[in-house]
Amino acid sequence: MSDDLPLPPISADIQRLAAEAGFDLAGVAGVADTPEHAFFPRWLAEGYGGEMKYLEGRDDAGELKRASLASAAPWARSVVVCALNYNTARPYSTHAGNSTQGWISRYAWGKRDYHNVVLEKMRVLEAHLLALCEQQQMAAPRTWCYVDTGPVIERIFAKYAGIGWIGKNTCVLNERLGSWLFLGVMLTSLELAPGLPPADRCGSCTRCLDTCPTNAFTAPYQLDATKCISYLTIEKRGAIPQELRAGVGRQVFGCDICQDVCPWNREAPLASAPEFAARPQLVNPDLEWLARMGVDEFRQAFRGSPVKRARYNGLRRNVVLAMGNSGDERFGGILHELSRDEDEVVAEHARWALERLKSREA
Numbered sequence: 001m002s003d004d005l006p007l008p009p010i011s012a013d014i015q016r017l018a019a020e021a022g023f024d025l026a027g028v029a030g031v032a033d034t035p036e037h038a039f040f041p042r043w044l045a046e047g048y049g050g051e052m053k054y055l056e057g058r059d060d061a062g063e064l065k066r067a068s069l070a071s072a073a074p075w076a077r078s079v080v081v082c083a084l085n086y087n088t089a090r091p092y093s094t095h096a097g098n099s100t101q102g103w104i105s106r107y108a109w110g111k112r113d114y115h116n117v118v119l120e121k122m123r124v125l126e127a128h129l130l131a132l133c134e135q136q137q138m139a140a141p142r143t144w145c146y147v148d149t150g151p152v153i154e155r156i157f158a159k160y161a162g163i164g165w166i167g168k169n170t171c172v173l174n175e176r177l178g179s180w181l182f183l184g185v186m187l188t189s190l191e192l193a194p195g196l197p198p199a200d201r202c203g204s205c206t207r208c209l210d211t212c213p214t215n216a217f218t219a220p221y222q223l224d225a226t227k228c229i230s231y232l233t234i235e236k237r238g239a240i241p242q243e244l245r246a247g248v249g250r251q252v253f254g255c256d257i258c259q260d261v262c263p264w265n266r267e268a269p270l271a272s273a274p275e276f277a278a279r280p281q282l283v284n285p286d287l288e289w290l291a292r293m294g295v296d297e298f299r300q301a302f303r304g305s306p307v308k309r310a311r312y313n314g315l316r317r318n319v320v321l322a323m324g325n326s327g328d329e330r331f332g333g334i335l336h337e338l339s340r341d342e343d344e345v346v347a348e349h350a351r352w353a354l355e356r357l358k359s360r361e362a
């Protein structure tokens with residue numbers, strides 16, 4: 001936008017309103033399609049989205065909703081993107097506990113599901129925005145807030161709103177806060193002044209690409225989600241492909257490795273939102289505790305937690321895999337028990353884990 005033109009009303013207020021709602025960062029993106037949007041249908045066509053069928057939602061004309069806002073929300077004129085830091089004090093997954101412990105992704109350590117926490121703050125922002133419009137005697141704009149559930153690719157709009165660049169590990173990276181960021185989005189019919197995408201500061205670094213244990217990156221900035229441990233341990237139902245099991249290591253829910261090795265996260269400040277304070281049991285969780293958990297204890301332990309998304313038997317499948325990858329022969333007994341589990345997927349993974357323990361002994 002030219003310096004000579006006045007900013008559309010409200011534009012200068014967005015960051016203040018977002019900060020008052022509790023966000024660490026906020027910005028505005030335009031609604032035009034971007035090169036990243038053009039890449040999305042090709043990425044899907046390659047099969048890199050795996051079983052995440054919700055990514056393939058189409059409008060009445062058969063167009064992919066996530067490939068263009070013109071299809072998903074033709075009334076929208078601006079996209080407000082907010083970010084909330086969820087960084088916790090160590091540890092890093094790259095130094096994860098001992099052989100009896102697994103790894104749950106950092107974003108799931110808190111007491112509450114981040115979707116709810118971020119959406120609540122987005123609703124506060126929305127209410128403040130509408131109040132300001134009323135104060136300025138503007139017509140009430142249309143707004144639509146969501147966190148991960150809407151037909152937009154949040155990362156792309158975060159980039160164009162100036163929140164951060166999209167790193168080679170495909171995460172949004174902010175120079176000051178790193179990549180431990182939850183994103184919330186509000187589409188609005190208000191015309192607001194868009195920000196500028198920040199420069200890509202990855203430079204010649206390739207740490208994330210080099211460290212990924214399942215080689216999930218097909219190229220810098222390109223992820224084959226079907227090989228990513230986050231997908232395998234959370235989204236994938238049924239058996240985890242044999243060739244990827246060893247690479248999953250002791251990750252039982254998600255994976256933080258390509259963010260833990262990123263130099264931009266090394267000095268990232270800690271989150272101030274109390275909802276994201278880690279529950280100690282979930283940091284390097286005890287594998288036997290997870291494996292012996294009954295369904296009621298699972299529901300209780302993970303009430304309101306994103307871990308529920310893996311489902312009870314999905315988490316147990318991941319846990320027996322982690323036991324096999326631990327190299328710790330003390331897990332032989334429980335794996336024998338679980339190799340006869342009534343859930344055939346858990347039982348088959350337990351048999352695989354026993355074989356893996358044996359092969360590491362040899």
Ligand code: SF4
Pocket residue numbers: 169211212213214215216217223227228229230255256257258259
């Ligand atoms: S989250 Fe883990 S498995 Fe997925 S790309 Fe990053 S390092 Fe690889």
Ligand code: SF4
Pocket residue numbers: 167168169170173201202203205206207208209258261262263264
């Ligand atoms: S590890 Fe290096 S290449 Fe990967 S996202 Fe971070 S800075 Fe970029």
